[in-house]
Amino acid sequence: MPLKNTGTEQLIKDTAKRLLFAEGKLHATTQEIADAAGVNRTALHYYFRSRDLLIAAIFQDAMQDLSRRLAECMTADLPFKAKTENIIAVFLKDMMAFPYQETFLVTEINTLGKQLINNIESGPVKSYLKEAADEMKKGTIEQMNPVHFLMNLFSLLSYPLIMAPLYQKLFQLSDKNFKALIAERGQLIIGLLFREQ
Amino acid sequence: MPLKNTGTEQLIKDTAKRLLFAEGKLHATTQEIADAAGVNRTALHYYFRSRDLLIAAIFQDAMQDLSRRLAECMTADLPFKAKTENIIAVFLKDMMAFPYQETFLVTEINTLGKQLINNIESGPVKSYLKEAADEMKKGTIEQMNPVHFLMNLFSLLSYPLIMAPLYQKLFQLSDKNFKALIAERGQLIIGLLFREQ
DNA sequence: TTTTAATTTGACAATTTTGTCTAACAAAAA
């Protein structure tokens, strides 16, 4: 008999991702996840066997998603600056929806060990770094280790969103004003990373 | 009778901070903390009553430490660029020792609520932002909302260290090479934030 | 409709984690 595919398995995973990646509740229990999904906690065991396996599935999904996004963005058939603008658009959007995804990944790696990372493809990143090096020779971007360039890019994109709860208070910004600031950052980052044309 | 002050209370807190802030094990249990400190788990209850209170104490300490560092750095009696260089030195050193301190703060805020932040002093930051605005008028730094300038600064400083476990793999860097890269970032950040002299 | 199998659920069990209590221990004071 084929699966009925009621969507519950996906619902559980999506709900867990919302709690973990969007709301940043990294200690979420199976009960909290089940409640948020509106299903009995047993369903979680039916589909994933155990909490650890659910977390492992979410971890793998997130790693694969990150790998896929990197591969798509880094190897897009675009000139370097346009490619970088696309990276910013894609990652900024993703960070706004799921600011704590990378934090979750790192926390899991820190608690379970680095062997969790087995399948992250570094090829696409390598080729982007090579392009960045070429741009530096051309003089369109500052001379530096290309790894710095990429770390700068991701830092400027991601960190403000990860630290939003702290920074909103520190800078005394309303939700609305903070969002407006974040929306400005795409352009601003381009301006910082590329020399004035 | 005076306290014997065996240092155990401080030892427990320091050990917990090491696990949480340095090793990034945000799910550390009381047993793990006690074991790492080499004390009986009961000692933890003797000094802090409960796990929640220990976490609360650590949270308050971290917030106060952050506040203090901000106040000291932001109001130092130095010209703007030197002040910024000092901020970089101070925060880079701290991030190298405790990369997950801010992550811990944000995670706690996300799980327990924003009312956790009651006593962060925004005055010193405000005055630094004002100075940054003045520099923009003078033209030594790019024109932008000063909040962006400060978010850029902290992002460039902090994010690479927080994401080290991921980035080392993604960039295929040994511990040694990664450390060397991080050590370069102070200068690099200054170069990015300040116009060529 | 009846059958069949996937799904969902509630009750219960096991495990993990946290918290308490009492006694042992250690060091300063009497």
Next chain:
DNA sequence: TTTTTGTTAGACAAAATTGTCAAATTAAAA
């Protein structure tokens, strides 16, 4: 030395969290 009190540790209890099982439900297949 004896007393006193802060500290530490082991045994036990409670609570929270996770895991299991069997029955009920649902929807597709026969």
